[in-house]
Amino acid sequence: MASSFTMNLGNLLLLAASFVCVSAQINPTVQILNDLRLARLDRLNRITPTISKRQTTTTFPSFNFTQPLDHFTDTGFTWNQRYFVNSRHYKPGGPVFVLDGGETSVTDRLPYLDTGIVDILASATNGLGVILEHRYYGVSVPVQNFTTDSLRWLNNEQAVADSANFMQNVQFDGIDADLTAPKTPWIYYGGSYAGARSAHMKVLHPDIVYGAIASSGVVEAAISNWGYYDIIRRAAPANCSAQFITAQKEVDALLSDPTTNSKVKSFFGMPGLTLDADLTSFFSGLLGAWQEKNWDPAVNSDEFANTCTAMGNPSTAKIQTFQGFTVSNATWNLATIINKTSSRCPATSTSDECFGTLDDSDFQETDLSQTWRLWQFQVCTQWGFFDSPPPSSSIPSMLSKFVDVAYSSKICQQAYPPGQFFQVPALPNIEDVNKIGGFKIAHDRLAIIDGEVDPWRFDCAHSFISPSASRPDTPLRPFKLIPDAVHHYDENGLADHSQEPPAIQAIHAQEVEFVKGWLADFK
Numbered sequence: 001m002a003s004s005f006t007m008n009l010g011n012l013l014l015l016a017a018s019f020v021c022v023s024a025q026i027n028p029t030v031q032i033l034n035d036l037r038l039a040r041l042d043r044l045n046r047i048t049p050t051i052s053k054r055q056t057t058t059t060f061p062s063f064n065f066t067q068p069l070d071h072f073t074d075t076g077f078t079w080n081q082r083y084f085v086n087s088r089h090y091k092p093g094g095p096v097f098v099l100d101g102g103e104t105s106v107t108d109r110l111p112y113l114d115t116g117i118v119d120i121l122a123s124a125t126n127g128l129g130v131i132l133e134h135r136y137y138g139v140s141v142p143v144q145n146f147t148t149d150s151l152r153w154l155n156n157e158q159a160v161a162d163s164a165n166f167m168q169n170v171q172f173d174g175i176d177a178d179l180t181a182p183k184t185p186w187i188y189y190g191g192s193y194a195g196a197r198s199a200h201m202k203v204l205h206p207d208i209v210y211g212a213i214a215s216s217g218v219v220e221a222a223i224s225n226w227g228y229y230d231i232i233r234r235a236a237p238a239n240c241s242a243q244f245i246t247a248q249k250e251v252d253a254l255l256s257d258p259t260t261n262s263k264v265k266s267f268f269g270m271p272g273l274t275l276d277a278d279l280t281s282f283f284s285g286l287l288g289a290w291q292e293k294n295w296d297p298a299v300n301s302d303e304f305a306n307t308c309t310a311m312g313n314p315s316t317a318k319i320q321t322f323q324g325f326t327v328s329n330a331t332w333n334l335a336t337i338i339n340k341t342s343s344r345c346p347a348t349s350t351s352d353e354c355f356g357t358l359d360d361s362d363f364q365e366t367d368l369s370q371t372w373r374l375w376q377f378q379v380c381t382q383w384g385f386f387d388s389p390p391p392s393s394s395i396p397s398m399l400s401k402f403v404d405v406a407y408s409s410k411i412c413q414q415a416y417p418p419g420q421f422f423q424v425p426a427l428p429n430i431e432d433v434n435k436i437g438g439f440k441i442a443h444d445r446l447a448i449i450d451g452e453v454d455p456w457r458f459d460c461a462h463s464f465i466s467p468s469a470s471r472p473d474t475p476l477r478p479f480k481l482i483p484d485a486v487h488h489y490d491e492n493g494l495a496d497h498s499q500e501p502p503a504i505q506a507i508h509a510q511e512v513e514f515v516k517g518w519l520a521d522f523k
């Protein structure tokens with residue numbers, strides 16, 4: 001997720017680079033403004049990450065399943081939901097494992113079908129592995145554009161109904177047997193947003209979903225996601241957190257002082273910028289790189305570590321700026337990092353044009369290439385998770401006070417003007433999610449697996465604010481925390497499992513064990 005999944009400057013630059021290739025024809029200034037606009041959207045549009053850097057060499061066949069546009073009112077329209085199948089381990093009588101693709105193209109999930117959790121579980125049980133694309137993502141797009149009205153069928157209720165319909169009715173090509181649920185045991189798996197979906201599927205459709213694993217499932221929707229950064233603050237190297245706290249406090253103070261407000265913006269290479277948060281939201285972008293860490297070196301991002309190196313170590317030295325005020329080394333180093341991006345703004349453009357969020361038209365293209373609109377819409381309507389500082393000043397903050405819920409959620413009104421049939425609420429209806437169980441979500445044969453230092457743990461059943469974070473871990477209701485893990489660390493795997501770190505081998509072995517136990521009870 002979310003997420004977010006978090007994009008950060010490194011990814012933004014990657015994204016910008018790929019954008020350059022597609023649109024090599026347009027003039028350089030327009031090109032840079034486009035890149036920066038995408039970068040800005042990514043910074044605002046916290047999405048859960050996709051582990052797609054490790055490519056699969058295997059090709060799996062893909063299929064379509066016909067779904068109604070609306071499960072609750074007949075519109076007469078249908079669309080094709082894409083899924084991929086791994087039948088290499090399947091033997092008659094085996095279960096089906098379905099991995100929910102969540103908020104991205106399901107092709108990003110192919111490694112999980114090949115060497116990750118789906119293959120691991122299928123291999124242990126003669127099972128069939130399936131990865132299922134979520135409506136509106138990838139090629140499973142039921143509409144012609146992403147206007148507010150066209151997005152109104154993108155919600156939890158429709159997605160739950162899609163999966164239930166799929167499990168009850170799919171006929172697998174080349175398999176001459178009825179593998180539908182509940183005749184065949186289906187085990188549902190998801191990570192992050194899809195992890196919450198997995199838990200929801202088990203609770204809402206216990207007769208169809210025989211077992212479910214929610215990995216880093218963000219089961220508690222929230223307006224403020226302040227704990228996300230608090231987890232990073234406590235898990236990151238102490239010097240790095242200290243440098244961010246120092247810089248953030250200093251920049252907030254300089255911005256709050258009318259005599260230095262415009263000078264500090266110049267110091268960060270954004271002279272004349274209107275909104276203070278349009279500067280300080282760059283800092284959260286850097287911190288969000290924590291989420292891109294992974295135990296697999298081929299998937300891992302070094303960006304957080306590189307940022308920490310660039311932030312240097314705490315020092316009492318004060319440095320005189322060209323703008324005529326003094327800053328700590330932390331703030332100086334932060335400006336040096338941010339200047340790499342801010343210096344890309346063309347001389348003929350204003351800082352607001354390059355980095356501002358005031359112009360609604362930046363958010364109002366609705367053609368099908370604007371895929372950032374999808375998870376953002378879910379955030380704005382049902383999930384929340386807006387960046388904001390801690391609720392109490394006694395909690396040290398790495399996040400600027402200017403990046404609050406009002407700032408982080410204003411895109412919801414800017415990007416989705418009221419349609420004829422649908423209006424995005426002032427704040428998301430998080431009760432739509434939390435009424436299913438929230439932090440307390442539990443069911444027999446629902447496994448909850450979280451990461452110890454996952455920033456999204458704030459919204460998971462193991463959250464430090466969850467009232468049921470210390471429940472027992474039993475075979476029927478597994479409740480496990482992977483040590484030192486960030487986001488859904490059990491989802492990926494290596495072709496040679498013996499090369500995985502011990503904690504990853506251990507969680508995979510535990511998942512195989514409890515799933516086998518569940519299957520032994522299937523009647």
Ligand SMILES: *[C@@H]1O[C@H](CO)[C@@H](O)[C@H](O)[C@H]1NC(C)=O
Nearest residue numbers: 062063064079080139140141
């Ligand atoms: C699945 O449906 C899409 C349209 O939604 C179509 O382009 C594609 O060819 C179909 N694939 C198969 C395998 O039928």
Ligand SMILES: *[C@@H]1O[C@H](CO)[C@@H](O)[C@H](O)[C@H]1NC(C)=O
Nearest residue numbers: 143144145146147150366367
């Ligand atoms: C979006 O698609 C709908 C349905 O196909 C169509 O009626 C509407 O005019 C489109 N709007 C835009 C802005 O493309």
Ligand SMILES: *[C@@H]1O[C@H](CO)[C@@H](O)[C@H](O)[C@H]1NC(C)=O
Nearest residue numbers: 266267268269332335336339
């Ligand atoms: C960042 O770039 C701006 C514009 O070039 C410059 O004025 C400022 O001093 C730079 N800041 C640092 C820390 O180098």
Ligand SMILES: *[C@@H]1O[C@H](CO)[C@@H](O)[C@H](O)[C@H]1NC(C)=O
Nearest residue numbers: 310311312313315317329333
């Ligand atoms: C500031 O931090 C940088 C990066 O760690 C370091 O190279 C430099 O010596 C420090 N300068 C001062 C004055 O502390």
Ligand SMILES: *[C@@H]1O[C@H](CO)[C@@H](O)[C@H](O)[C@H]1NC(C)=O
Nearest residue numbers: 237238239240312313314315
């Ligand atoms: C943290 O910073 C202090 C200086 O404030 C330095 O002595 C120490 O080596 C640093 N620790 C690490 C792990 O870099």
